[in-house]
Amino acid sequence: MAEEVRFDLSGVRAGFVACLPITVSVFAYGFVFGLLTGQAGIDIAKAVMMSALVFAGSAQFVALDMWVSPLPVGALVLTTLIINLRHVLMGAALRPWFGSLSPGAAYGSMFFMTDENWALTMREFMRGGRNAGFLLGSGLAVFLAWVSATAAGAAAGGAIRDPAAYGLDFAFTAVFIALLVGLWRGRSDILPWLAAAAAAAAAAAFVPGKWYILIGSLAGTAIGAWQREPARDER
Amino acid sequence: MSDDTLAILAIAGMAAATYFTRASGLWLARRFPLSPRVAAILEYVPGTVIVSLIAPTVLTRSPAEAIAAGVTVLVSIVTGSLPIAMTAGVAAVWLGRSVIGG
Numbered sequence: 424m425a426e427e428v429r430f431d432l433s434g435v436r437a438g439f440v441a442c443l444p445i446t447v448s449v450f451a452y453g454f455v456f457g458l459l460t461g462q463a464g465i466d467i468a469k470a471v472m473m474s475a476l477v478f479a480g481s482a483q484f485v486a487l488d489m490w491v492s493p494l495p496v497g498a499l500v501l502t503t504l505i506i507n508l509r510h511v512l513m514g515a516a517l518r519p520w521f522g523s524l525s526p527g528a529a530y531g532s533m534f535f536m537t538d539e540n541w542a543l544t545m546r547e548f549m550r551g552g553r554n555a556g557f558l559l560g561s562g563l564a565v566f567l568a569w570v571s572a573t574a575a576g577a578a579a580g581g582a583i584r585d586p587a588a589y590g591l592d593f594a595f596t597a598v599f600i601a602l603l604v605g606l607w608r609g610r611s612d613i614l615p616w617l618a619a620a621a622a623a624a625a626a627a628a629f630v631p632g633k634w635y636i637l638i639g640s641l642a643g644t645a646i647g648a649w650q651r652e653p654a655r656d657e658r
Numbered sequence: 659m660s661d662d663t664l665a666i667l668a669i670a671g672m673a674a675a676t677y678f679t680r681a682s683g684l685w686l687a688r689r690f691p692l693s694p695r696v697a698a699i700l701e702y703v704p705g706t707v708i709v710s711l712i713a714p715t716v717l718t719r720s721p722a723e724a725i726a727a728g729v730t731v732l733v734s735i736v737t738g739s740l741p742i743a744m745t746a747g748v749a750a751v752w753l754g755r756s757v758i759g760g
Binding site: 447451452465472473477478482485492499500505507508511512513514515517521522530534536589591596599602603605608618620623638642643644647648651 | 681
């Protein structure tokens with residue numbers, strides 16, 4: 424790398440400002456999360472605690488669905504781990520810029536890596552940005568929006584008695600569908616996604632609990648691995 | 659254990675699991691290069707997880723959910739906005755249920 428990577432306040436500030444437009448959708452998403460925590464029987468303090476410590480939207484939404492008494496703690500932790508495995512790849516992609524930083528700056532910043540500000544930071548680096556504080560600054564903007572939206576949504580949730588009557592139970596599904604549209608990479612996703620849908624729907628009907636999420640994604644990923652093999656590419 | 663203790667334990671475990679995934683990618687990349695084949699296969703994980711999450715709701719409930727899912731996809735493609743797509747999906751399922759009674 425021609426220019427040395429820096430990590431300072433000007434980078435943090437630039438990341439924070441660049442991320443502000445994105446915080447609008449983060450806030451909307453977090454508000455819905457907060458709204459649904461009440462339905463799942465999570466009080467406002469624990470909802471805010473979860474958003475501040477876990478700080479991972481899709482995993483938290485899935486946890487809501489699994490939040491029954493007695494809590495399946497092991498299944499919750501395992502599911503969270505699986506849903507967040509994508510972070511491993513995202514973190515690895517940051518190596519050219521974070522590889523030379525002090526461990527404190529590098530691994531402290533990683534707490535604030537989300538899908539949104541990771542993508543923003545990668546774009547900044549691709550454009551020649553050399554201040555690694557950008558990830559922390561943009562992540563702080565996402566963090567503040569996410570945690571405050573959770574609190575606001577949880578507080579508002581008490582006012583809405585029967586969310587299904589307004590179709591609000593579908594908000595969760597709609598958010599994931601919209602995220603899915605953003606994840607679409609092209610025709611190579613068709614077979615894996617169909618396999619995942621079929622396996623998950625079948626597992627949901629026949630296997631108790633939330634195993635259908637794991638079963639569906641393993642089936643889809645296996646199909647993805649299978650169609651990637653060189654022999655398949657010769658068709 | 660009380661529900662409260664279990665809840666705190668679950669949140670702490672989820673937080674640890676999430677931070678582990680966030681930190682381990684950089685940690686591994688600082689030591690070993692990830693093979694492109696494994697990386698390409700892992701790229702199927704996020705999409706298939708989300709498909710699996712929603713498939714039972716979209717495919718096995720009333721037609722209202724399936725139609726609303728289609729509406730959400732269309733609005734999401736057209737507007738590119740998560741809040742607008744979410745609102746459209748909720749409105750569509752509400753309308754669908756009122757009409758079909760699902």
